[in-house]
Amino acid sequence: MDEMGLRAGIPVGTSLIDAHAGGVGIMESVPQSDSEAKESGKEAVTSRMALVCGTSTCHMAVTRSKLFIPGVWGPFWSAMLPEYWLTEGGQSATGALLDYIIENHMASPHLADRAASQKTSIFALLNNMLLTMMEEQKSPFVAALTESTHVLPDFHGNRSPIADPKSKGIICGLTLDTSERQLALLYLATIQGVAYGTRHIVEHCNAHGHEINTLLACGGLSKNPLYIQEHADIMGCPVILPRESESVLLGAAILGAVAAKKYPTVMEAMKALNVAGQVVRPSQDPKVKKYHDAKYRVFQELYEQQLSQRSAMAKALE
Incomplete structure (x- = not known):
């Protein structure tokens, strides 16, 4: 603290520290x-x-x-991996958004009680419910259940790639249904909206010089199999999960090991200690791709409509 000229109690942005440690913990997995x-x-x-x-x-x-990408943070030199430029996009509400959608639904208290009695999570109950609904409705695949429900997940603005703090969340396709099944559909549509946001970020980065073709995921949401499968299908690329369940801690340990001279470089420590776990691959069904391409266009149109509405209201108040 004294060497860096910092005083005790100074606020520290732990989310960025966690993210960079998580990156170090998975990038070679x-x-x-x-x-x-x-x-x-x-x-x-x-x-x-x-x-x-x-x-x-x-x-x-x-x-x-060095790549300058509009609407995306960076480039930062050696910020995560030494001698590389870091591009950092982000979504300000993902797990928090799913919690908000679930907790503010009328069916949530009953579902929470059932999850507690079965010693499982609400997410596991919803995932199983969606599989049952798919079978009962003879839907070709789980994602197709949300053909009439669309979510723009900008409930806390858009951090990347639009960088619009005024952007708002949109839910399209609501009815008077307040059942658990309706909550399951809203939950799935929200996951898809978040995944379309990731697709938007990756496409934007690739359009400005990146060549991203693989995702590696860690954190609480990565433990939700539906969340990861929807990301793989929507991105059309594999999503790799690390063997280590706490990648942020592993990343911090890697940095500590290099500082203690157990490994000569961060990259060598990562190659030694990063280990792949499950690889979730996208569906090979062309109907799944066609479906998500269509929903992705709706996702983009929701933001475009919001801009048009915002402009109309601003003119009305001039």
Whole structure:
């Protein structure tokens, strides 16, 4: 503290520290059988994006060259991985948004009681409910249940890639239904809205020089299989989950190991200690891709409509 000129009690942005440690804890968590793993490790890492997803989600990718991307934080030199430029996008409300959607629904208290009695989570109950609904309604796949329900997840503004703090959340397709099944549909549509936001960030980064084709995820939301599968299907790329369940702690331990000279470099420590767990691959059904492409267009139109409405109201108040 004295060496850095800091006083006791000074506020510290722990979410960024957690995100960067999480990135260090997962960026080399790729299967050895992956063809990518045969490439030069230094360059292969630039095709990956780390999602540290909890209350909010940080989207972190690195490059050798300096890339200025509108609406996305960075580039930051050696901010996460030494000698790489860091691009950091993000969504300000992801886990917090799912909690908000669930907790403010009329069916939530009964669902919470049932989850407690069964010693499981509300998320597990909702995921199982959606599978049952798919079978009963003869839906071709779970995601298709939300064909009439769309969510723009900007309930706390848009951090990336639009960088619009005035953006608001939108739910399209509400009815008078207050059942648990209606909550399940709203929950699924919200997950999809968040995943479309990630797709928007990745497409925007790739349009400005990145070549991201793989996601690596850690944090509380990464433990939800529906959340991860929807991201894989919507992105059309694999999502790799690390073997280590607490990647932020692992990332901090890696930095400590390098500081203690147990490893000569951060990258060598990452290659030794990052280990892939499950690899979640996107559906190969072309109908799934067609469906999500259509919903993604609706997702984009919801924001465009919001801008038009905002302009109309501003003119009315002139």
